[in-house]
Amino acid sequence: MNAPRLLLVEDDPALAELLEFRFRQQGYAVTSTPDGDEALLLAAEEVPDLVVLDWMIEGTSGLEVCRRLRKGKATAHVPIVMLTARGAEDDKIRGLETGADDYVTKPFSPRELIARVGAIMRRIRPALAGEVVEVGDLSLDATAHKVTRRGQTIVLGPTEFRLLKHFMEHPGRVFSRGQLLDAVWGSETEIELRTVDVHIRRLRKGIELDGAPDPVRTVRSAGYALEAF
Amino acid sequence: MNAPRLLLVEDDPALAELLEFRFRQQGYAVTSTPDGDEALLLAAEEVPDLVVLDWMIEGTSGLEVCRRLRKGKATAHVPIVMLTARGAEDDKIRGLETGADDYVTKPFSPRELIARVGAIMRRIRPALAGEVVEVGDLSLDATAHKVTRRGQTIVLGPTEFRLLKHFMEHPGRVFSRGQLLDAVWGSETEIELRTVDVHIRRLRKGIELDGAPDPVRTVRSAGYALEAF
DNA sequence: AGGTTTTGTGACACATTCGTGACTGACTGT
DNA sequence: ACAGTCAGTCACGAATGTGTCACAAAACCT
Structure with missing residues (x-):
């Protein structure tokens, strides 16, 4: 079994739990943390296939986490989906430049987020040779x-x-x-x-x-x- | 499924080749030419989804190409990303008025350009960007x-x-x-x-x-x- | 209201696309 | 040479989609 590994960084406990549940349902192996610094540690430990990252989180900001993930050699190419507050157009642009692969604007339906994540997994994940x-x-x-x-x-x-x-x-x-x-x-x-x-x-x-x-x-x-x- | 078509107009052969390679990697169908006039022909033949245009090129100037693309009925709404020399603020302003959709100032990293192009593709034709x-x-x-x-x-x-x-x-x-x-x-x-x-x-x-x-x-x-x- | 223009809708003949079984020939190993 | 397997093509029927029309309904104008 090699389920796609997903790292979820979200500090609202209710939302985090909901998303975690839904993603597991979809067959992802989810690691979840509310804290940006811990997220970086976790990502370094075991490189996830995709990161879902809230813009506003404890510890380091989402943007900063995004930047650092991009800097890390192993995590440089991991797709990132950002969760941003409504209408934060500037954030969108800055985030794209920082290297996030997609955005979902709050409030969103879990279904929408799952669809986006699915689309990205399909787009990014190359042939899994030999596995x-x-x-x-x-x-x-x-x-x-x-x-x-x-x-x-x-x-x-x-x-x-x-x-x-x-x-x-x-x-x-x-x-x-x-x-x-x-x-x-x-x-x-x-x-x-x-x-x-x-x-x-x-x-x-x-x-x-x-x-x-x-x-x-x-x-x-x-x-x-x-x-x- | 048709990959998004990108027309690259750049007369520095080394840069052109690099960008062409990177964009292909990203899944774009790239047509490349160093010449402004030829670019117009190519664009008329098969309308691209996006144009990356160097400001200083052989034949017709980038600005002029931009203007003409905007005049052409079929190409009027094709997004254009300009590559400009450092600090050419005036050019920026003139270019924006002419209808370029974004700018990247030399020197730039291919990653930055790709991010911008990606952002524009998402904004203009999201479905084409695989979204x-x-x-x-x-x-x-x-x-x-x-x-x-x-x-x-x-x-x-x-x-x-x-x-x-x-x-x-x-x-x-x-x-x-x-x-x-x-x-x-x-x-x-x-x-x-x-x-x-x-x-x-x-x-x-x-x-x-x-x-x-x-x-x-x-x-x-x-x-x-x-x-x- | 009455007349005019524009849009909604059901029906239908025709076209396209897909699923499927059958057939041929190429290749393999014995 | 032989049987077995597999690839590629074809033809035909079934399923589904397409474009047009005629008329009904709605919106607009005076």
Whole structure:
């Protein structure tokens, strides 16, 4: 299991607890602290995959934490989502320059924050080469070339395996047939777009399991995506 | 999914190459030229999503290029980021008047430029920057091709999705039927204006929810707008 | 109110896109 | 040479989306 690690820095206990709960629900491994200095320590100890940072916190200010994270060698490229007070346009601009990746303005719904964080994870997180990737009830071990669903071992053909791997590296994201050809077949192939459909079909057939929904979503006139539950 | 297109106009070969590389890394589709006149041609051929423009370049001056881009109908609203020499305050002012959207003063770090460009992309075309766009109680994730309203997932047809996306990128702004045809269908379509009405209807039907007001506003004899609550 | 213009809406014929089974040929290991 | 596996293509039906029209409803103007 390698759930994405999320560091939450928020000093309102009620909000912190709520967010922590919701993020765990989403499958994140959450570390939470109300204090900016402690956040830096924690981040240094175990580099998180993403930081959610309140602008106004105890200890060091959010902005300062952001800056220091960027300076730290190991944490320089960790995406940061800032929580800012309403209408603080100047803060927004200053924050962007400091290197935050996104903003959510208070008051916000947990759902909105989760959507943003999800979008960033999808955008930033590169291919997890050589590791075990988990999306929903699927698990893929790139090194061992093994796929399981709910513990059941799945057997896939080579192309289907690469296709699934690509989807699992970018869960939820929609790819056009052309993009899939580029990513899975290679960028210089001259293959019919519709061929992708056939392999999607074979993939679907391969991973199907009674009682489990089809995680491959067809987006009409756009492409396909792997549903990120 | 089409990567945001960036036109880079810079005549220092070393700098141009560096920036081109960094921007590509960030997922932009970069076209680069050292020459102002050529830049105008390129921009006319395929309208970029953003222009990074050096003040001092061969051929036509940066200022002049900026002015001409603003005059061109298709390129009038393309955001422009200027690269200026240190402390050229007058240039800054003149440039702003000409319509550049932001400035970066040499010497600058690529990181700073990228942050600014990122910020502008987010401001102008959030969906292009891979962001989740939120307007009122609507939320649209272009990458995942998903729309939700008050947490409820909304299913839309392809055209309705593009239509909503366009509205959400310009909340509150009124578009005529013709503008919508250009933006959503493409500029070379020969479609009845009234067809837009039908798709607006379908969009409304798609996003309707008990207890929630219709966010699509009809502006009589002008067009439609998405209400920004 | 009465007439005019503009927009909303349901229906429908046509177009597009997708899912699917079948087929061929390439390649592999025996 | 043979069976087995896999990739790519195709064709056809099913599902879904698209553009237009005609008429109803609403807004506007005098």
